Amino acid sequence: MSIGLAILLLVLAVLIALAVRRGEAALPITQRIVEQFAKLVPRMLCALVAAGFIAQLIPKEAISSFLGAEAGLIALPIAAAVGLIVPAGPVIAFPIAVVFAKAGASVPALVTFITSWSLFAMHRILIYELPLLGASFLRLRAVSVALMPFLAGALALLAGLLVSFGAPVTAH
Amino acid sequence: MAERPFWTDSAWRRKLLGDAFGRGFWGFFAAAAATGLVCYWVKGPELFAEAIVRDFDALMAVLPRVMVALSVAALIWAMLPRDKLSGLVGREAGLTGLVIATIAGAITPGGPTSAYALLAVLAASGADRGAMVAYIASWATLGMQRVLVWDVPFMGAEFAIFRSLVSLPLPIVAGLIARRLPFELTVRRDAPPPPKGGEEFLP
Secondary structure (H helix, E strand, O other): OOOOHHHHHHHHHHHHHHHHHHEEEEEEEHHHHHHHHHHHHHHHHHHHHHHHHHHHHHHHHHHHHHOOOOHHHHHHHHHHHHHHHHOOOOHHHHHHHHHHHOOOOOOOHHHHHHHHHHHOOOOHHHHHHHHHHOOOHHHHHHHHHEEEEEEHHHHHHHHHHOOOOOOOOOOO | OOOOOOOHHHHHHHHHHHHHOOOHHHHHHHHHHHHHHHHHHHHHHHHHHHHHHHHHHHHHHHHHHHHHHHHHHHHHHHOOOOOHHHHHHOOHHHHHHHHHHHHHHHOOOOOOOHHHHHHHHHOOOOHHHHHHHHHHHHHHHOOOHHHHHHHHHHHHHHHHHHHHHHHOOHHHHHHHHHHHHOOOOOOOOOOOOOOOOOOOOOO
C-alpha cells in the first residue's frame, strides 16, 4: 500500500472516531460522500484515461525541454503561463499535471504550474470572485498574488538543492 | 415522523444520476474516446494497448485514494463550523492577522462555494484587505480539500507535503503586498448568494 493511501486512511480513522464520539449524524455525511462521489469520479476517470493517451501522444522531449530540470529557471515562467491558461477545475488541471510529470517536468515546474492554476483559474474568477466581490477586489488580489507561483517554484528549487524529497508518483 | 434515508428519495436518485452521467460527463467521455482513437491511429495498436494498461493501473491507484479522500473531506465539512471561521479572520492586525487568515484558508472545508461565501462575509464586515487576500490565496493553494482530494491521489503524498510546505509562507507575503498596494477597494455590501450547483469540484 502506498504512503499516500496509508496517510489518508489514518486521517479517516481519526475523523470517524471523532465523529462517533461527538455523536455526529451519519446519514447526512454519507449522503454528502455519495453526492460528491457521483459528481466527481466518473469525470475524473475519463480525464485520467484521456491524460494517459495524451501522455502517450505528446513528444516527451518537448515537455521536458521546456519544463524539465534541464530547462532551468526558464521552466518556472513557462509553467506559470500554462497554469494561467488552464481555464477549468481540478478535474482537468490535475490530469494535465500528471501528463507533465510523466513527460519529465521538474518538481519546481509542477509546483509552479499547480500554484499558478489554483490562484488564477478563470472559471472561479468568473463564477465566484467577480459576482461576489467585484472587480476592485480581483485587481487587488491578482496583483498581490502574482509573485506566488514564482516564489513557490523558487522555494521548491532551493529546497530541491538541499533535500531530495517531493518527487511526484509517476508510476501511474 | 422518522426521517427516511436519503437513498429512498427517487428525486434525489435521479439528480444523482444526472450529476454523475449528465452532459458534463459525456464531454469528458468524448475526450477520452477521442484521445484514445488518435492514440490508436497515430501510435498503432501496440502502444495503444500499452496506454490502456497504464490507464487501468492509474485508475486502480487513484480510485481508492479518492474514495478515502472524499470521505475525509465530507467528515471535516460536517464537523468544522464554517461560520465560526469568519469570526476569526480579520480581527487581528499585523502579522498575526495574516497568519490566522492563512490558517483559516487552509482549513476551510469544501470548495469555492464555501470559501468565497466566507470571503464575501469578511468583505461586508470591513475586514483588513491583507487578511482577505491571504485567506483566499491560502484557500486556493493550501486548502486541505484540494490537497487531500487532488494532490495526494494524483501526485502522491510526498509531492503534496512538499508543495504545501513551500507554499506555506506565500499567502502571508501576498497579504503584506495587498496592504501596501494603493488600489481603491470597493466591496459590494449587497453581494448575491453564491451560485449553487456543481460547487465542489467542477468547472
